[in-house]
Each structure stands twice: as structure tokens, then as C-alpha cells.
Amino acid sequence: MKNILKFSFVFLLILSACQQAKKENKETSSADHIAQKAEFTSFGDKISQENFLTSKEMLAKFETLNVGDTVNVKFTSTIKEVCVKKGCWMKLPLADETETMVRFKDYGFFMPLDSQNKAVIVEGKAFVKITPVEELQHYAEDAGKSAAEIAKITAPKKEFAFEANGVLLAAK
16 A cells, blocks of 8 residues: 555656646747747848847846846847838737837848748847837837827837847748
8 A cells, every 4th residue: 555655646746747847848939939940031230049038038127127228138039010111110029918119220121021920039239218109109100000099199108129230030
């Protein structure tokens, strides 16, 4: 009887460890997985596809910043939205309800207009800023929003912003 109890206890420990490992693997986003194995097209400065933060880790870093603070960093995400006029900005999700607006250093390069839903690795400066109403309306217009949607933008917004000096865009 003691052997059965010992065996059952060891079996439950092993099962529990396996379940924990599975859970941790599922928490790695698809963008993070793609970024580790994908072929990339480079935009802007040449950057490597190594040593990047996940979007969750980037969110944690953003949350420690105050308005005006900056930090040099590299992270991965999936493009949620891209400027439909020129590709001059993109929005990258950090969590379900949180995203960062990415612009490109010195307006020096643009993303393909069809790059939505593709994985990217971006390197540059992360910062927190207050975006004025006029700028928010301009971005809404660039995104193809209706006049009614643009008119609803009436207050400035605290945003997590990013100025990329280099971007790697996954081929698939």
C-alpha cells in the first residue's frame, strides 16, 4: 500500500510539472515564436533578430516609464494596424487592451501597406507621451476611419510610443 501511495505521489508530481511546462509554452505569443524562426525583410537600420523582449515584457517596461522618459530597446509583436496611405506608422499590441504607436526615425523608411498581422521585431526608443487631439485625428484619418469616428476624438491621450530605427518584418 505504501508503494502505491509513493508511486501515485511521484506520478502526480511529474504530471503537475508537465502541465506547468505546457502552460508556460502556451504563454509565449505567436509573434515571439515566429520571430525566433522566420525569414525577415529589413527596413531602416540593420538590426539582428536576437535578444529581443516579448510584447508582455515590453509592456512591463513601458509601465515603469513616466512622461518624458526614454529607453533603448528591441521587442517583437504582430502588426495590428499600419498607415494605409504611406506605411509611415504602425500599431503593435502589447496586451489585449494595450498597444504602442510606432513611428520611424527621421521619417526615413516606411512599412509595406499590406503588412498588417505580420510579426515584426523593432529596435529603437520607447517613451511615454501625451498625444494631442489634432494628431490623434490625423492618425485616425490615415487609418481610413470615417468622419464620424474622427469627430469622436475630443481629448488628448497618454500613449506608449516607439521610434524605430530598424524593423525586421516576417516574410509570412
